[in-house]
Amino acid sequence: MWRGGRTGASILCSILVTALCSLSCGSRAIDLRPVTFQQWQRELASLKGKIVVVDLWATWCVPCIERFPHMVQLYNQYKDRGVTFVSLSVDDREDKQALETARQFLRKQNATFPNYLMNENISQSFEKLDIEGVPDVFVYDPAGRRRYALNGNDPNRQFTEKDVDDAVARLVAER
Amino acid sequence: MKQRFRAIVGITIAFAFLTSATLVYGGKFNSTINIGMQAPVFTNLPATDGKSYSMSDFKEDVLVLVFLADHCPWVKGGEPDLIKLAADYKGKSVRFVGIAINLREEDTLPAMKVRVQQAGYNFLYVHDASQEIGRKYGATHTPEYFVLDKNRRIIYTGLLTNSPALLEGRAPRYTNGPPSQFYVRDAVDAATAGKMPAVTETRPQGCTLEYTSR
Numbered sequence: 001m002w003r004g005g006r007t008g009a010s011i012l013c014s015i016l017v018t019a020l021c022s023l024s025c026g027s028r029a030i031d032l033r034p035v036t037f038q039q040w041q042r043e044l045a046s047l048k049g050k051i052v053v054v055d056l057w058a059t060w061c062v063p064c065i066e067r068f069p070h071m072v073q074l075y076n077q078y079k080d081r082g083v084t085f086v087s088l089s090v091d092d093r094e095d096k097q098a099l100e101t102a103r104q105f106l107r108k109q110n111a112t113f114p115n116y117l118m119n120e121n122i123s124q125s126f127e128k129l130d131i132e133g134v135p136d137v138f139v140y141d142p143a144g145r146r147r148y149a150l151n152g153n154d155p156n157r158q159f160t161e162k163d164v165d166d167a168v169a170r171l172v173a174e175r
Numbered sequence: 176m177k178q179r180f181r182a183i184v185g186i187t188i189a190f191a192f193l194t195s196a197t198l199v200y201g202g203k204f205n206s207t208i209n210i211g212m213q214a215p216v217f218t219n220l221p222a223t224d225g226k227s228y229s230m231s232d233f234k235e236d237v238l239v240l241v242f243l244a245d246h247c248p249w250v251k252g253g254e255p256d257l258i259k260l261a262a263d264y265k266g267k268s269v270r271f272v273g274i275a276i277n278l279r280e281e282d283t284l285p286a287m288k289v290r291v292q293q294a295g296y297n298f299l300y301v302h303d304a305s306q307e308i309g310r311k312y313g314a315t316h317t318p319e320y321f322v323l324d325k326n327r328r329i330i331y332t333g334l335l336t337n338s339p340a341l342l343e344g345r346a347p348r349y350t351n352g353p354p355s356q357f358y359v360r361d362a363v364d365a366a367t368a369g370k371m372p373a374v375t376e377t378r379p380q381g382c383t384l385e386y387t388s389r
Contacts, residue, residue: 060382062382063383063385095348097343122339123350123351126378126380132378132383133316133379133381154207155309
């Protein structure tokens with residue numbers, strides 16, 4: 001009786017775990033993967049052959065947070081059409097609280113694409129990525145060439161969500 | 176004939192020198208201004224002290240303009256060093272002016288007044304709701320500095336130091352170790368001495384200013 005009860009309990013337990021996992025394990029797998037600039041370049045090179053959209057962001061960047069859902073939406077729209085999406089955070093790698101905030105944010109957004117963290121000091125990240133701030137969106141063609149570096153570096157030509165849509169649509173149409 | 180040849184050589188050398196100077200001082204990170212050019216002016220911008228100011232109101236030899244946004248952790252991180260710098264030049268012919276152009280509620284005058292009190296700003300802080308002054312300077316990030324000499328030429332633009340500080344949590348953290356190059360201070364000292372600073376432009380780094388699209 002006791003033994004049977006224990007078996008029943010363990011079956012119930014595993015059903016419960018499976019049920020819970022189907023709800024949250026996917027989002028729990030969402031994490032930040034630290035990469036040095038060199039590793040980042042290797043990651044990018046490994047994606048050659050696909051259109052790649054890189055969302056550069058940070059938790060301290062209000063417009064990045066506001067625009068992130070649009071990136072997730074674009075990902076869902078294009079993920080089965082040969083377009084790869086990744087995010088690259090330039091948060092302070094030494095600020096554990098900021099990194100936890102970033103992870104929670106990505107899970108909440110259900111950002112199931114690869115999410116990287118620049119494992120360099122922030123100033124170096126800006127220099128090496130050749131950026132002045134975020135949000136920035138880089139779009140690469142299948143040959144691995146960066147065709148769009150959408151940024152906010154000109155007051156009269158700051159990029160919009162539509163610019164991202166158009167860039168992706170143009171590269172998809174080229175294929 | 177010889178004289179004419181010499182004149183031509185002289186003009187060519189002078190031209191080459193001027194051209195190279197222009198190239199050296201070109202706006203590497205700024206889409207709008209170049210080092211050495213006459214600084215764009217602003218008129219009647221409301222300040223947190225309740226008055227309005229024009230650039231012509233400032234008679235000091237050196238003018239330091241810094242684009243700020245109160246919500247920005249890079250602005251908050253850099254505040255202590257900015258305040259200290261302004262204090263160091265108190266009583267000298269150097270004027271510091273903070274400029275905000277964002278239209279978010281947390282970056283406009285009512286919030287700016289609170290920030291001035293909370294952080295203890297010891298410099299003038301104006302807001303430009305038209306954003307025109309930001310466009311004229313090509314300012315796109317905060318904090319972004321512009322140092323103007325006595326003739327109101329732009330002699331420096333970019334970062335305060337080579338290690339901008341970020342405030343997320345309790346204390347600002349330098350992002351590139353303890354600062355070892357003090358660009359704005361050097362530019363102010365150079366301007367005071369009637370010279371150009373050794374470094375005239377650095378990559379701005381921080382929050383992106385948000386312009387309304389046209």
